[in-house]
Amino acid sequence: MLSICFLTAFQMEEAPKILVTLLLDGREICKKIHHLNSAAEIIDGCKHLLPCTAEFHRILKFNPDFNEYIDTDLNDSVQSFDKFQVLFNSITPSGTLQWAGQLNTDAAGPSNQIKVGPLNRDVAGSNNQQQHGQGPVNADRLRALIQIKGPSILADYEASGTLSETSRKLLVKIGVGDLVEQRGFYPSNEEKLMLAKNVVTLFPSLKIKMGEENEGFEHFFDPVSHSGFIEIKLRNLRRSLHDSQRRYRRKRTVPSNTSFHPVSTPLQTPAEEEEESTVEWMTAMKRMKPSHENFSTIKLGMEKTFDSRRFWIVNSSPTAEEIFQQYPHFIDMPYLLDIEFEKMYPGKADLFLQKWEGSIVPKLLKMATMKDNPTFLPSTAESDGPCFRALQMLTYLLPPTASGRGKGWTKCSVKSAISYILDIKPPGSSGSRHLDPDRAVKNQQPHLLCLGDPSTTAQYIIVAENNKVAIPLEDNSLTCAIDKLFKMYCVCNLAYPAQLTSVFNFFEHIYDMPISGGKRCKVVELIARIQAML
Template structure:
């Protein structure tokens, strides 16, 4: 009682503790959710109207940040097509770097792991494992010292398709499996024509297309999703292109191509993700060999 009476005589500025302010927002929860949804819709509209330019980059990234929770909920619950996703969020198409940001938020900052580990750590170990495999696999790595970075990357992707071959029910040969990840078209082929290429008729999942060849200085890598009419040019070489393709699968909540399910599962290991597929015995066996390789 004495302490309470002493406190009453103190000036407001002398009191150590103050009463918690009572929120004046007593609206029903449904009204608050409607307001939040309205604000999110405004950010989506802004993002659709702004075009990719140096002046708009910060506003676009801010809009993507503000709409992240709604976007992930929509994609996971409604399972929209790629065409629907990119219609609602078109900046993914002309700003592929947004795939890196989205994937990083989804995977707790594991954005750079593939680019950091693939060439410096994984390729040398894969080469050592391939050297002690059967002759057809070991021969793939011959004369790699004379290859360009993109050629080395492609060689190791081919090695992966041999070490982790298509499942029996996929109706795909080991030799042709790599084409479901990366295929080639002649120099001068227009990007707009890639979705109508006859050779891509059987490609139901997104893949990489190289316009030109690996030795050409003018080669260009494009992510192509034929069924959705989506094409995304990717800069930075083959390693960066594979990185973007993998992130696209996760950002858009897509199933891996069945011909390469084991190869994509192995990529999860490089990103230090929990391996998602059930049929992973060969992948775990290869990971064990890599950990023993010097």
């Protein structure tokens, strides 16, 4: 390598020690410590490091007061520990391709298999396919990188038709690493979007289209919510950056929305006459005993008060206890939850019962036997019943995370996560003991209390310890109990347990509902793996 300047040992000791970052066409070429006396010397020295013919554009000096690089004059003084960025522009486009290709070929090693496409937007010109990641060059480049750095990814996909979590992590690592090498630690949304589209182009089974709200690649990068595996990897890489390399942005305030589970049809303020009718029906229903003879009248009353009830629940955010005080038949006639849910989401009330045991459970149990999944079930787990073991597997595949901790969060291990949805007690235990006002509350949100063995006949109770509410269920099936619990969350507009948000988001998919929340990439990945299984 050519020397930047010829200095004697004495001159080097006297010259200030500075950090110089050389950039060509906006891309970092090198970053080195030098001993130089002026900005002009810095520019002259950098010219020897350029891999192609280029012209000087500007020189920036780091200003600690503003925490930014700003333009500096060539005659400005240079002091020790100053930091500079020197920007050059290549004179010919071919020069850019030449040095970019050389760098990537050297990085690839002797195999020299990488197909290097245009790295400069000006060079790409009007080629719309290349700029938006749909052209063959970019997809071929990603494939070549995978063949060199992660051939096991292709083997895994060929064998199973999808990717394991290990292979997906390696894929994202390779793709993001190449993106950072080309565009730096803060690539644009278009560039991240290009990578996400290339991933699902190479691996079609990873494309998950749920309804019309997405295109199928959003679990890798969603430009609307700025989430996904690619964004997560970039944020993790940026943690190790020096302060001078970071881009600080003010956090945007997200407007609060009291509706955790919005209904399919918009809600309108009830008219005064409707409010009077609602009060009359509520009074009449409270006086009726829960019986087969009164069911048709109670059902009619619930239908008449539906709009007013939904408006009150969504806008006033009452507790579960307050809701059941006004509508007590939700407790003594739990099948009213099914009717309410069906009116909220027409045609979706029976989807969980249709899909869970018939399709989802067998595939989750199959995943438990795959070598890339942790072996967590004890040897006696076969006697626990398929539904319970599948629920266990789901809590392992979608474990509680420390990110996004909010109200209701307590430290939770993967093994204990299932207790936030299902608490198993011996037969004959008292469910009312869990509503004792002097008892410490562990689960802030409603969950299932199982009295007996989940693999055999057991009694299930929905318990909301915080609200001192218990709903005994007539069904002795764990599947039916989970179905009722989820519907209660939707009907009462309750937030999911913080420890199991991803598990409940997966349930939303089974009900063919939009997946709520911004951090859904792990859920979508699991959906892709399940859909790829025969």
